[in-house]
Amino acid sequence: MPCFTQKSYQQRQKNKILCQPFLYFSNFKIYVIISLVKKLKIEINDNEVILYEAEYFNLDRTFTCGQAFRWVKDEYGFWQGIVKGKYLKAYQEGDTITLYTSKEDFYSVWYNYFDLGTNYEEICKLLSKDPVLNTALNFGKGIRVLNQEPFEALCSFIISQNNNIPRITGIIERLCENFGEKTPFGYAFPTPERIANSNLEELNILRSGFRAKYLLDAAKKVYSGEIDLEKIKEQDIDTARTELVKIYGVGKKVADCTMLFSMKKKEAFPEDVWIKRAVKVLFGGEFPRELDSVKGVAQQFLFYYARTTKLDI
DNA sequence: TGCCAGGGAGTGT
């Protein structure tokens, strides 16, 4: 049985705050609409943050739907991972998620990482107007599109090309163990500098095949500043894509994955074999245009649905 | 054994 820190009910109530992520929109209409939907309740304690009524946040699906490769679940059901050198342990029971983290790290790292400022109920309600998407949304309910570190996402999806998920995970694990900084809880993802200062021979240990030269070029271009991921993050999607594909081995698919999973670009729509199949089989070849602004979110639900069911229902 | 896996580069039409 997982052992939670015991806190009194009164203390929990005292610390409880309501999260109002859309309050900064001055537009009255938007605020009213958002106010009608259920808000995520966030409780801040000394060494843990608890999310209540997290109906649109499922840890298992979010971590296993194919967007991130480094989270592991231990035998007690605790998810563990390292982002920006910060370690997190997380546990979910029903609609309640406990993040074992300080308040400072929660707001500086995890709030953005888990995309808690975005209202998924709104997005999902919009997407579910399409009957096909509605099926995929129910199937993968609770998936959130993470905001990972851009360099990690870039490398992860370079490694992903023409590859399968178990092997992608293995290569990334070896990348971290051999080139990442050791922390008391595991290895951090390597810096661009560390990889840029390696060579193809040293990268052999990854057993990443033809992708090693792509990784090396990505690291060198990021380390030298020729590719500025933070700047690209602020650019519009077409400008950003044009920059990213300058990296050897990065095409539209990898560029769009990088933008969707680490740059908050929810209009990015990575088309892999599964999505191509899904769009062909389920939509007759074209994805609904009116959903363009959040089609990246739809993409992740579709990917999870298609890959899990093999589309043979 | 042969085929496939969250693609992309290189070449040719």
Next chain:
DNA sequence: ACACTCCATGGC
């Protein structure tokens, strides 16, 4: 624009 091959490696 589109078709085709090759690229490393491992699981089935």
